[in-house]
Amino acid sequence: xxxxxxxxxxxxDPMTLPSDDNVxxxxxxxxxxxxxxxxxxxxMIAYYGQMEFNGVGQGRLDRLVRxxxxxxxxxxxxxxxxxxxKMLLADRAFDVNSYDLEDGNLTIRSGNLLAFQPSLALKQSxxxxxxxxxxxxxxxxxxxGPVVFMEPPIRVDPQALVGWADxxxxxxxxxxxxxxxxxxxxxxxxxxGGASGEEHQFEFVGAGTVLLQSTETLMxxxxxxxxxxxxxxxxxxxxxxxxxxxxxxxxxxxxxxxLQRRFGL
Amino acid sequence: xxxxxxSKVLAVDMTGDAVKAKNGSxxxxxxxMAFKKMSGGGExxxxxxxxxxxxxxxxxxxxxxxxxxxxxxxxxxxxxVSLQGDKLYVESSNLLATDAGLRTGxxxxxxxxxxxxxxxxxxxxxxxGQAAIxxxxxxxxxxxxxxxxxxxxxxAYVAHQGNLRQSFQSxxxxxxxxxxxxxxAFQIRFEGDGLVYVQPSERNTIAGDV
Numbered sequence: 001x002x003x004x005x006x007x008x009x010x011x012x013d014p015m016t017l018p019s020d021d022n023v024x025x026x027x028x029x030x031x032x033x034x035x036x037x038x039x040x041x042x043x044m045i046a047y048y049g050q051m052e053f054n055g056v057g058q059g060r061l062d063r064l065v066r067x068x069x070x071x072x073x074x075x076x077x078x079x080x081x082x083x084x085x086k087m088l089l090a091d092r093a094f095d096v097n098s099y100d101l102e103d104g105n106l107t108i109r110s111g112n113l114l115a116f117q118p119s120l121a122l123k124q125s126x127x128x129x130x131x132x133x134x135x136x137x138x139x140x141x142x143x144x145g146p147v148v149f150m151e152p153p154i155r156v157d158p159q160a161l162v163g164w165a166d167x168x169x170x171x172x173x174x175x176x177x178x179x180x181x182x183x184x185x186x187x188x189x190x191x192x193g194g195a196s197g198e199e200h201q202f203e204f205v206g207a208g209t210v211l212l213q214s215t216e217t218l219m220x221x222x223x224x225x226x227x228x229x230x231x232x233x234x235x236x237x238x239x240x241x242x243x244x245x246x247x248x249x250x251x252x253x254x255x256x257x258x259l260q261r262r263f264g265l
Numbered sequence: 266x267x268x269x270x271x272s273k274v275l276a277v278d279m280t281g282d283a284v285k286a287k288n289g290s291x292x293x294x295x296x297x298m299a300f301k302k303m304s305g306g307g308e309x310x311x312x313x314x315x316x317x318x319x320x321x322x323x324x325x326x327x328x329x330x331x332x333x334x335x336x337x338x339x340x341x342x343x344x345x346v347s348l349q350g351d352k353l354y355v356e357s358s359n360l361l362a363t364d365a366g367l368r369t370g371x372x373x374x375x376x377x378x379x380x381x382x383x384x385x386x387x388x389x390x391x392x393x394g395q396a397a398i399x400x401x402x403x404x405x406x407x408x409x410x411x412x413x414x415x416x417x418x419x420x421a422y423v424a425h426q427g428n429l430r431q432s433f434q435s436x437x438x439x440x441x442x443x444x445x446x447x448x449x450a451f452q453i454r455f456e457g458d459g460l461v462y463v464q465p466s467e468r469n470t471i472a473g474d475v
Contacts, residue, residue, distance in 0.1 A: 010406065011406045011407075011408050011460060012405060012406060012407050012408065013407070013408040013410065013413055014413050023405055024403055024405065024465075026402045026403060026465035026466075027402075027405050027465045042418075042420075042467060043467075044418055045405075045417070045418050045420075045421035045463050045464075045465065045467065046405075046407060046415060046416065046417040046418065046421065046461070046463045047415070047416050048407075048413050048414070048415055048416075051416075088405060088407075088463065090402070090421065090464075090465030090466060090467075091465070091466070092401075092466045092467070093401045093402025093464070093465050093466040096465075
């Protein structure tokens, strides 16, 4: 077939490239037929055909942005590819995979999402640093190492979490017994006695799927934009309506406190 | 004879013949091998001067002997390229090994090199034989023919071979200056007939953010 025998295992051309599927574990091919895809800036590595890449901030795409892009604050990190042809996507030689959502929702770490069809709506999650995709369509996500799917109830390491689908948000879980008490306080203060590094997890309950990557190396976080500084919006830095908490002074019951607090000063 | 052992180690079986390889890339060998540093990549005095002038530096060694020699460099993915009289264009930093019979040289790349942040010159490999090139993640080999021109992000470009014309496309517009660029402001367009190797990762280029 090829007149360059031995030039790598496979030589691709527009006919043999897959349509909306992986070329290899690290490269994904998107076929555009006059359609549009959203993609993160700079993730296109090559394309055949006629394509145009436009920042989503511009006027002509305003309607599209309004219907499927609900985070105007980080619109500048995304571009719309339109035209016809085949386009290859990749991200820093990380594993890429495509996922199909059918009238569902999926929340994903912002740095892991590479591209998605405009039939999906992208919204900021109320969990800082995460984005939520809602609707029906295909999206492409990167992960450091292959992704494993788990079912709740499960506790996961924060660094290994990629996202979760169709289940309620996670909550924090601490190994209380290990961190509290006099010994726990001493360990936390001095580092003596060892910290396993696994005292803190995310806990998922309910029905759904949790996506984990097989390393604990995080992908660079992509800014998701700031949230309006309203009261009651997590991560907004807005004024608390409840009893005020002293920022940065997180204490567990039974932990060794600082002296002022002990004496009620 | 070049073969891959896994995707990150190149094994070369030799029966008295020689290969040129990147200096220091040998990881193991069995049999009898002699390693000799090649000043200027074996391109002679003129080649040395050209490389010094163009900044496209490459330190190669010549490995000769009987047995098997294994090469690897920083766990980069290795891709085999076979040449039948055509020319391979590759960055010197991405070239791992070539048959001793292949000629290496330098060539002017123009704006592509500047946009990649790799300098204005690139390395050429010419002749009949095999070469091994490295990429960050396994390279995808894309064919360019007259009806299918290809456009590549400069940061993902690794190498190309065959009879290709490249032109540099810039999509810098008023919107780029407004901070609303398409993220793909610089592109290289390949036309003609040949193969292009792209890696699933982008180097940092000046085009990365516009």
